[in-house]
Amino acid sequence: MIQPGQGDLINIHTHDSVRTEGVFAVENLMLHEGRVPDNSADAFSVGIHPWFLQKKNTDEQLSGLAAIASDSRVVAVGEAGYDKRRGPDMELQRTFFEAQARIADELGKPLMIHCVKGWDELWESRRRLKPKSAWVIHGFNGSPEQARQIVSGDMYLSLWVKSVLNGTLNQVIAETPLSRLFLETDGFYVEMKSVYDSGAKAAEISLSDLATAILQNYNDIFVGNKR
Numbered sequence: 001m002i003q004p005g006q007g008d009l010i011n012i013h014t015h016d017s018v019r020t021e022g023v024f025a026v027e028n029l030m031l032h033e034g035r036v037p038d039n040s041a042d043a044f045s046v047g048i049h050p051w052f053l054q055k056k057n058t059d060e061q062l063s064g065l066a067a068i069a070s071d072s073r074v075v076a077v078g079e080a081g082y083d084k085r086r087g088p089d090m091e092l093q094r095t096f097f098e099a100q101a102r103i104a105d106e107l108g109k110p111l112m113i114h115c116v117k118g119w120d121e122l123w124e125s126r127r128r129l130k131p132k133s134a135w136v137i138h139g140f141n142g143s144p145e146q147a148r149q150i151v152s153g154d155m156y157l158s159l160w161v162k163s164v165l166n167g168t169l170n171q172v173i174a175e176t177p178l179s180r181l182f183l184e185t186d187g188f189y190v191e192m193k194s195v196y197d198s199g200a201k202a203a204e205i206s207l208s209d210l211a212t213a214i215l216q217n218y219n220d221i222f223v224g225n226k227r
Helices: 058-069 090-107 119-129 144-152 161-165 170-175 192-203 207-223
Strands: 009-014 023-030 043-047 074-083 111-116 135-140 156-159 181-183
Touching: 009 135, 009 181, 009 192, 009 207, 023 074, 043 058, 058 074, 058 090, 074 090, 074 119, 074 135, 074 207, 090 111, 090 119, 111 119, 135 144, 144 156, 144 170, 156 161, 156 170, 161 192, 170 192, 181 192, 181 207, 192 207
Parallel strands: 009 023, 023 043, 043 074, 074 111, 111 135, 135 156, 156 181
Antiparallel strands: none
């Protein structure tokens, strides 16, 4: 397993990883794409995205996911989640989400979560499963109140890149404990340093201090699997 170095900027979620000096990127693989971990990125997450669920061959899909997720280069399971704007019926989404959460627990790896308008379902799954592994809400773009609820529920936030850059999430950044924060580029071609610059400004700390805090978070839950 490749691990980030001191001073690296962690990009916790990207779909288009390009190796960049000083940046440690976690590239997301989606099962339907048929890709597997290789040498194209520092580390990977792998999951079955709610947009691409298939009702047939459920067991085969999940066993295939578990096999890929067991690779040492895979540091997290997901994107898994709930999406009421796009995707199949919520019961099928629940089946796949909870199965992936169980795989994450079995492997001792965090769960990367995509959630759009499915917060009630997400909280119900969390109450039912009582997960041992950390849950990270990827692409968070909600209110400070919602952010506080997520953090108080023992989850982590990885913030929506566009809203970090344009300042929409400044209050969320200012109020969220650094120990619960991650940054990402998702599918956008954005320099990671510019994302950290915006985040550091909103948090009123130096880029170096922000990078150190996020590196510690990565080491805690992606390497040490602590919460």
